[in-house]
Amino acid sequence: MASAVHHVDTPPRPKPEDLLLDIRNLKIEARVYPPGETPRDVTIVDGVSLTLARGKVLGLIGESGAGKSTIGLSAMAYGRGGVRITGGEVILNGRDILKTGKDGVRKLRGAEVCYVAQSAAAAFNPAHRLMDQVVEAAILHGSATRAEAEQRAKHLFRKLSLPNPDTIGDRYPHQVSGGQLQRVMTAMALCSEPDLIVFDEPTTALDVTTQIDVLAAIKDAIRDTGVAALYITHDLAVVAQVSDEIMVLRHGKLVEWGGTRQIIKEPRQEYTNALVSVHHIEHEEHAPTANPILSARNITAAYGGGPIKVLKNVSVDIFPGQTLAVVGESGSGKSTLARAITGLLPPEQGSITFAGRTLSNALKDRSRDDLRELQMIYQMADVAMNPRQTVGTIIGRPLEFYFGIKGRERDQRVAELLDKIEMGKGFVDRYPAELSGGQKQRVCIARALAAKPKLIICDEVTSALDPLVAHGILELLLGLQKDENVAYLFITHDLATVKSIADSIAVMYRGEVVRYGPKSRVLTPPFDAYTDLLLSSVPEMEIGWLEKAIKGRRMESAGN
């Protein structure tokens, strides 16, 4: 790859009368507080320049830490946390907003530039009605009277196809669903009739089936109002649907910037190419064997013995050394199935057979070998580890607990395990806080492996990771499976991940398994309505995919 100051082909500059945003040589720094060291300043964004014409959409893409959100917020002269803009110019509507002072900045925020956050659920004030929050900025900046602003908001609610557009504003944030809230937030941004909206991962926290509707609503609203947008995301397939141009960032520097078609079809930089082609692991499916390692039969479960069953009559088999992927949207019961199998939520009915013996439903009645042979890895690796223990202690603990291995032998085993997860024994004395997200997840994998399990339950283990890092974790898991002959129950909402790792698939919807079988059969038409919706909602890196997918749907998604 080219050096720090490499030449990048940039799209032609917009005509002066069309130019809305002109960021020149932006430099942003932040003070970091590494554990046990003195605070120091790090550069988050280094010499990035961009231009945006009126009514156009520029996608900013990159892994976490690429500086994309930071650049987006600089268009509002805002630095989150301890972040400071230390150099460059941000010229909006012909003036440098970094030099307008506090009052000048306040006048432009919520008027000329508006913001749509990743989690609308957190970004709305729980104490106020939606309407009061949607019209707040428009009234504050005097762009409308209250009556006009409410009229405008209702019009926008309708445009964003929210249900009951005339009354939804009377509701409180907790009274509407996540997908709806994200659209209300878009309406809130549009209500001030700004020149620019910064969308900061607006669909990342949503289920795929909900994401597609929100994405379509945002796209229509951008087109109809003629607002310009910076669209920040880590998902290239998503950004390809809404952007005119895409800018790829890495470590706070520009990698590549071009038209959407060029970036996804003819990437010029190696890194962009890696991003475009990340999801493809060829995984040959194994056929079921005679004896499953784990067999769940007619599992029915409810929380607190309540009348609402979160699992209804679920039956699945997992075969030795193979992977069963459980897919579904949030609330479908896939994590609950894991809790039932581990005994954390004892099922009301049904039985679980594991390695030839029947597991007792309740956790406290299970033997130590039952516990040892069934391990679990979680989505949030950093909260699944004790932050005050070193990597060596974390991985060594199951060795002591299950096998009584101590001293040199234990250290020896820990070193072997670290080798297996491709990290090396230099990490023995590190604390979790000193590791990257992918390394933390690797340590959790090593901890699970240390128990010599027959089955590992992986609950969304790659969901919090960047695509390239997640890719590495999946390859590691597949390699370990081959070496150790361990079976996986792989819970995920990401169908691309499923395709790369599964031997068989169970599709869950509202507590039931709606489709189950070997991967090849589950992913071959004809589909049931829900599986069809799920599959057709996965964004594809194809311009025009969104419109095609919406048109071809047979079933409305549940999040609406």
Next chain:
Amino acid sequence: MRLIAQRVAMGILLLFAVSALIFAGTQILPGDVAASILGQSATPQSLANLREELGLNDPAYIRYFRWLGGILTGDLGTALTTRQDIATTLGPRLWNTLFLAFWTAVVAIPLAILLGLLAVRYRNGPIDKTISGFALASTSLPEFFIGYLLIFFFAVKMQWFPSISTVYDGMPFLEKLRAIVLPGTALLLVVLAHMMRMTRAAILNVMQSAYVETAELKGLSQLAIIRKHAFPNAIAPIVNVVMLNLAFLVVGVVVVEVIFVYPGMGQYLVDHVAKRDVPVVQAVGLIFAAVYISLNIVADIASILANPRLRHPR
């Protein structure tokens, strides 16, 4: 609604439990009421007679229910030492204590919340540091020390206010207010710091929220953000600490009342503890408990009402 009813029912139940505890506690105390009334010269015969008359020979549970039944009908019993009806003696004193507490609260609560808001607005700046430093100093000083300082400067040196806060029936209202300025100030300094610091902490906690960032990105001013977006979400913890301090104003005044010779409940309690007058101690204890529990119920109800999720279910 059901939640609120639950809280109230719990409070009443708690009050009964406290009454049993108070009764049991006074039974465990060493010493004999009859002996302390009659003194050392008492003959065994006169002691026995007095015990019979006071009903001290009945089993404890009968005495408890007799006492409880009296309270429920408004009869707090008779003071052993003075032979006066407790309810009639206590009435005006309770009124005086509430008078002092009320006017202290009227000044303290808005002032504490305002200072808390200012500290957040100018956080980590000189204004915040000054407010916090002053608050810390006033909490660290015990109230009797503050009381004597106030008397020394404002009563003895400047002679602005009386050093003894006498109030009596028929005293003109403004005179009364003048009389309680010094004890009120002493109490104010004790409760102000706690309330102010908790207000600051509660609002600062909310200021980390994503919706505060949303407000900032709408171009709202700092003060508008704190007032409109942070404060409504910090109400529950603030109300809690305010109620705790209100309870202190009623229950914790004992020392301050004694210093300023203020004719309130605290002084009355201290007098009768010294004389081992069990019915008075029980009655005052129960009133303090009732104040404490009911203010806590108010705090609970306020938190329920402040939570939009409970007010507006899905």
